[in-house]
Amino acid sequence: MIQRADELATIIRNASEIHIVTHIDADGITAGAIASVTLQRLEKKYSIECIKQLDKTCITKLLSENHELVWFTDIGSSISTQYPELKKIITDHHECPPDSDVSFHFNPHLFGRDGSYELSGAGATYLVSKAVNKNNKDLAGLAIIGAIGDLQDRRFCELRGINTQIVKDGKESGVLQTIKDIRYFGKETRSLAKLLQYASDPLIPGISGREDACVSFLQELQIELKYGDAWRTWVDLEKEEKRRIISAIIQILLSKGFGYQTATRILGKTYIFCKEKKGTELHEAKEFATLLNSTARYGQYEVGLQVCLGDRGKWLKEALNLLSGHRHNLVEGLQFAREEKIQKRTYLQFFHAGDGIRDTIIGIVTNMMLHTEDVDKELPLIGFALTENGDVKASARATQSLVDKGLDLAMALTRAAKEINGIGGGHNIAAGATIPKGKEEEFLQLLEREIQRQFDS
Numbered sequence: 001m002i003q004r005a006d007e008l009a010t011i012i013r014n015a016s017e018i019h020i021v022t023h024i025d026a027d028g029i030t031a032g033a034i035a036s037v038t039l040q041r042l043e044k045k046y047s048i049e050c051i052k053q054l055d056k057t058c059i060t061k062l063l064s065e066n067h068e069l070v071w072f073t074d075i076g077s078s079i080s081t082q083y084p085e086l087k088k089i090i091t092d093h094h095e096c097p098p099d100s101d102v103s104f105h106f107n108p109h110l111f112g113r114d115g116s117y118e119l120s121g122a123g124a125t126y127l128v129s130k131a132v133n134k135n136n137k138d139l140a141g142l143a144i145i146g147a148i149g150d151l152q153d154r155r156f157c158e159l160r161g162i163n164t165q166i167v168k169d170g171k172e173s174g175v176l177q178t179i180k181d182i183r184y185f186g187k188e189t190r191s192l193a194k195l196l197q198y199a200s201d202p203l204i205p206g207i208s209g210r211e212d213a214c215v216s217f218l219q220e221l222q223i224e225l226k227y228g229d230a231w232r233t234w235v236d237l238e239k240e241e242k243r244r245i246i247s248a249i250i251q252i253l254l255s256k257g258f259g260y261q262t263a264t265r266i267l268g269k270t271y272i273f274c275k276e277k278k279g280t281e282l283h284e285a286k287e288f289a290t291l292l293n294s295t296a297r298y299g300q301y302e303v304g305l306q307v308c309l310g311d312r313g314k315w316l317k318e319a320l321n322l323l324s325g326h327r328h329n330l331v332e333g334l335q336f337a338r339e340e341k342i343q344k345r346t347y348l349q350f351f352h353a354g355d356g357i358r359d360t361i362i363g364i365v366t367n368m369m370l371h372t373e374d375v376d377k378e379l380p381l382i383g384f385a386l387t388e389n390g391d392v393k394a395s396a397r398a399t400q401s402l403v404d405k406g407l408d409l410a411m412a413l414t415r416a417a418k419e420i421n422g423i424g425g426g427h428n429i430a431a432g433a434t435i436p437k438g439k440e441e442e443f444l445q446l447l448e449r450e451i452q453r454q455f456d457s
Contacts, residue, residue: 001106001108001111001127001162002127004103004105004106004110004111005128005131007104008089008091008106008131009128009131011104012038012069012071012128012132013042015068016044016045016068017044017045017067017069018039018044018046018067018069018071019046019047019048019049019062019067019069020047020048020071021048021049021051021054021058021062021070021071021072021073021076022048022049022050022051022072022073022074022121023051023052023075024050024051024052024297024301024360025149025292025293025296025297026146026148026288026289026290026292026293027120027121027122027147027149028073028074028121028146028296029050029146029292029301029304030122030142030145030292030308031073031074031091031121031122031146032048032050032074032301032305032308033305033308033309034125034126034136034142034143035048035071035073035091035125035129036048036305036309037136037139037309038128038129038132038136038139041133041135041136042132048305050296050301051075052359052360053075053423054075054076054078054079055423062086063083063086067087068087069088070086071088071090071091072088072089072090072091072092073091073121073122073125074092074093074120074125074146075094075121076088076090076092077090077092077094077095077096077100077105077425078094080096080102080104080105081097081102088104089104089105089106089128090104090105090106091106091107091121091124091125091127092105092106092107092115092121092124093108093109093115093116093119093123093124094109094115094410094425094427095115095408095410095426095427096109096110106124106127106128108124108162114161116152116428116429116430117152117153117154117156117159117160117161117163118152118160118161118162118163119147119152119161119162120143120147120149120152120163121150122142122143122145123143123146123147123162123163125143126139126140126142126143127162130169137169137170137173138173138175140166140169140170140173140175140176141175141273142308143166144159144166144167144170144176144271144285145285145288145289145308146289147159147163147166148285148286148288148289149285149290149292149293151367153268153269154201154400155400157264157267157268158268158269159269159271167271174275175273175274175275176271177272178270180267180269181242181268181269181270182242182246182267183201183265183270184200185198185286185290186233186234186287187233187234187270187284188233188234188235188278188279188280188281188283188287189279189287190234191225191232191233192214192218192223192225192231192232192233192234192237193211193214193225193231194211195233195234197209197211197214200368200371201371202265202266203372204249204252204253205252205253205256205258207249207252208373209372209373217248218245221244221245221248223237223241223245235278235279235283246266246267249266250263250266253266270284270285271284272284272285273288276288281320281323282307290323290326291304291307291320291323292304292307292308292319293326293361293364294319294322294325294326295319295322297326297358297360297361298322298325298326298358300318300322303315304319307319329358329361330361330368333353333356333357333362333364333365333368334365334372336353336356337351337353337383338369338372338374340352340353340356342375344376345444347379347447347448347451347452347455348380348381348396348444348447348448349376349379349380349381350384351369351381351382351384352384352385352440353365353383353384353385354384354385354386355385355386357383357385359385359393362385362395363430363432365383366381366382366395366396366397367430369381369383370397370398370399377399377401380396380398380402380407380409381397382395382396382444383396384440387434391422391435391436392434392435392436392437392439394413394432394434394435394440394443395430395431395432396409396412396413396430396432396433397409397429397430398428400429403429405455406454406455407428407451407454407455408428408454409426409427409428409429409430410424410426410427410431411428411454412431412447412450412451413426413431413432413433413447414433415446416446416447416449416450417433417435417443419446420435420436420442420443421435421436422439422443
């Protein structure tokens with residue numbers, strides 16, 4: 001891997017003009033930011049764009065622009081052996097065909113590593129950046145935001161694999177620290193009741209989803225909910241108060257028949273950015289990643305990019321405005337998905353949001369739905385949404401236990417989509433596809449066939 005990173009670094013050094021193409025999620029924005037800073041420091045002429053997917057329209061446009069070199073970050077593995085006329089390098093982590101092991105392609109899967117939890121797209125880009133110049137170790141923090149945004153800590157409640165080396169780099173360069181803490185989202189900015197109301201993985205029986213129950217639970221534990229007029233957050237609590245809450249949640253889980261393994265998922269590693277202000281959306285990796293998702297997924301990738309590049313004024317203010325809308329859309333999207341009712345089949349379950357949920361956030365909503373009480377954890381969940389150009393976006397999510405039994409969503413969605421002139425890709429635990437409208441039923445049948453094959457083999 002180090003040798004391949006060096007090969008890409010040489011290609012970068014030898015180019016005078018580079019165009020970066022990156023993905024629209026937190027991993028993509030941080031990957032794009034790492035590539036941008038790398039090129040700025042080399043004083044290279046560069047440009048950047050953020051895309052939803054790499055389709056023929058996008059490729060045709062890139063070919064017509066005649067760039068000296070195109071750097072694909074967190075995207076591009078699917079075309080590594082195609083379009084030789086497009087001078088390119090790829091730093092990606094999505095599943096890729098085995099014949100894509102070429103000198104300009106950096107992807108953990110090519111080296112026997114799992115890109116769903118060992119290295120993100122931003123991580124792959126960071127390793128190449130570090131090969132360009134060892135001093136780029138200060139960009140490790142961005143790579144960690146990308147990995148956390150990609151849920152790479154979900155499996156083990158902490159980052160593993162090559163990610164751990166990046167964490168080490170971040171600590172050594174003084175940008176990152178890690179602490180063992182509660183894993184729920186919103187420790188810096190959500191009120192305590194809201195933190196527990198939206199708690200998932202694991203859900204807290206009788207408390208998650210019910211704000212009144214959260215307030216009562218905290219009052220019974222004698223936790224002050226306010227400082228004067230301000231709602232207290234998790235980071236405002238004393239150690240003893242945190243211990244009381246964590247112990248009580250674990251007791252509830254064990255008393256309701258959840259095993260020790262589930263109960264211990266309450267705790268995990270939290271990734272903190274030392275140079276950012278405590279109690280803000282930038283201080284902790286999960287919240288920083290969500291802030292970035294609220295920009296590019298709404299067509300405003302330059303806002304998230306500028307925040308990654310260090311802006312703490314105008315662009316951060318704009319990002320916070322977008323975040324407020326994103327939170328509202330996720331709550332509405334979850335409500336909409338619940339009302340649509342999930343339809344169960346033999347090997348999967350699905351819901352169709354139509355134009356009720358944006359296609360750019362259907363994956364997030366599907367993941368949130370999977371972790372609610374009303375969803376069967378023994379079947380993968382597919383969420384459909386209409387795209388702006390009239391196609392249908394399918395997002396699939398599964399539990400780790402299904403993956404352990406042989407499920408590979410990336411392979412299943414890629415094969416099913418291909419048969420109906422669509423495109424798919426992703427990871428074994430989370431994948432997506434774009435298919436022609438009206439082909440959903442056929443797609444579901446093909447997908448079930450693929451999933452059945454995986455479980456039977």
